[in-house]
Amino acid sequence: MSDGAQAGFFVCGEFKLSLRRPLVMGVVNITPDSFSDGGEFIDTARAVAHAEQLVSDGADILDLGGESSRPGSAPVPLDEERRRVMPVLNKITELGVPVSVDTCKPQIMREALAAGASMINDTSALRNPGGIDAIAASDAAVCLMHMQGTPTHMQRAPVYRDVLLEVSEFLRERARCLLDRGIEANRIVLDPGFGFGKTLEHNLQLLHRLTTIASLGFPVLVGLSRKSLLGGITGQRDAKSRLGSSIAAALLAVDNGASVVRVHDVAETRDALQVWQAAGKRAAESEDTVSDGAASSRTTSNETASKDAAPNEAAPNEAIST
Numbered sequence: 001m002s003d004g005a006q007a008g009f010f011v012c013g014e015f016k017l018s019l020r021r022p023l024v025m026g027v028v029n030i031t032p033d034s035f036s037d038g039g040e041f042i043d044t045a046r047a048v049a050h051a052e053q054l055v056s057d058g059a060d061i062l063d064l065g066g067e068s069s070r071p072g073s074a075p076v077p078l079d080e081e082r083r084r085v086m087p088v089l090n091k092i093t094e095l096g097v098p099v100s101v102d103t104c105k106p107q108i109m110r111e112a113l114a115a116g117a118s119m120i121n122d123t124s125a126l127r128n129p130g131g132i133d134a135i136a137a138s139d140a141a142v143c144l145m146h147m148q149g150t151p152t153h154m155q156r157a158p159v160y161r162d163v164l165l166e167v168s169e170f171l172r173e174r175a176r177c178l179l180d181r182g183i184e185a186n187r188i189v190l191d192p193g194f195g196f197g198k199t200l201e202h203n204l205q206l207l208h209r210l211t212t213i214a215s216l217g218f219p220v221l222v223g224l225s226r227k228s229l230l231g232g233i234t235g236q237r238d239a240k241s242r243l244g245s246s247i248a249a250a251l252l253a254v255d256n257g258a259s260v261v262r263v264h265d266v267a268e269t270r271d272a273l274q275v276w277q278a279a280g281k282r283a284a285e286s287e288d289t290v291s292d293g294a295a296s297s298r299t300t301s302n303e304t305a306s307k308d309a310a311p312n313e314a315a316p317n318e319a320i321s322t
C-alpha cells in the first residue's frame, strides 16, 4: 500500500528517523492519574527533568501527554490539557530529539505543532474533526492508533469477530484517508493499540501476528510498557513491577516487525534492544556465510542466498536532522 516503512526511515518534522534499528519512544505523562506514573511529573520542572533523563537514557523520540487514556478515564477539558502540555513542550523541543504530543484534540495538535512538536500521537487515529487538517498543514509525523470504544468504557466487553482483520482494516482505512489528503506515507506510523478495547486474548493475538500490521507498509509503533495485560500474565498488580514483562513484550514486538516501542523505562529497554540487535546481526552474518557457501557449491539454486537478512540491523543512535 505504501513505501513508508520500505523507505527505511520516517519523517518527523525536521527529523528523519532511520528504521534500520528499532526506535525507543520515551513517555512523559504530565497527568495526575496515568495508570503507571500518575502525578509523578505533573509539575513542569519535574516533567522537563524527566524528559532530559529519558533523552540521556537513549530515547529517540519523546511522547508528551496531558490526558490519561487508561481504562475508565474521563476526558480532560481543553484548557486543562493545554495548561499541562504547553509549558513542558516549550522547554523540551531543544533536546535534540523529536517531540510527539499524545492528544486527541485538534486544537491541542495545532498549538503543539506551532510550538515545535514534530509528531502527533492520536489514540483516536485523527477521527475528531480537524485532526487530519492539523497534520496536513504541517510537516509532522502522525501515529494512528486503533481503539474500540472510548477509554471510559473500552474495557467493559470488547468484542471482535476477527481482531487482527478488524484492526488492520481500520488502520489501512485511516492511513488511506491521510494519503488522500496528501500526507506522505513516510510521515505515517500505525499502532494496533494494545489494551485499548481488547481482552488479553485479543492483545496476544495482535502481538503474535504483528507482521500482518507491519505488512500494511507503514512503520508500526507499539505501546505495551507496564500495561495491565502484562500483569494479567505475570500476576504483577503494581505497574512498576512490570519491567521484565515490558521488556519481553518489546523484544517480541520488534521481532514481529515493530519499528517503534513506546516505553516508560528507556534505559532498560535500550539495553535489551541492543542485545537483540547484536544477536540478530551475528545470526544474519553467519547465515550469510552459510548461504555464500551454499550458493557457490549449488550454482543451480539461489534460494538460500536470497533469504532475507535479519530485520533491524544495528545502527548508531542517530536522529538525522534534515
Ligand code: HH2
Pocket: 027, 029, 031, 033, 034, 035, 036, 065, 067, 068, 069, 070, 102, 121, 122, 123, 143, 145, 191, 193, 194, 221, 222, 223, 224, 262
Ligand atoms: N498507550 C497509552 C497512551 N498513549 N499511544 C499509543 N500510540 N499507543 C499506546 O499503546 C498508548 C498511547 C497508555 O499509556 P500511558 O500514557 O503510560 O498511560 P495513561 O494513558 O494512563 O497516561
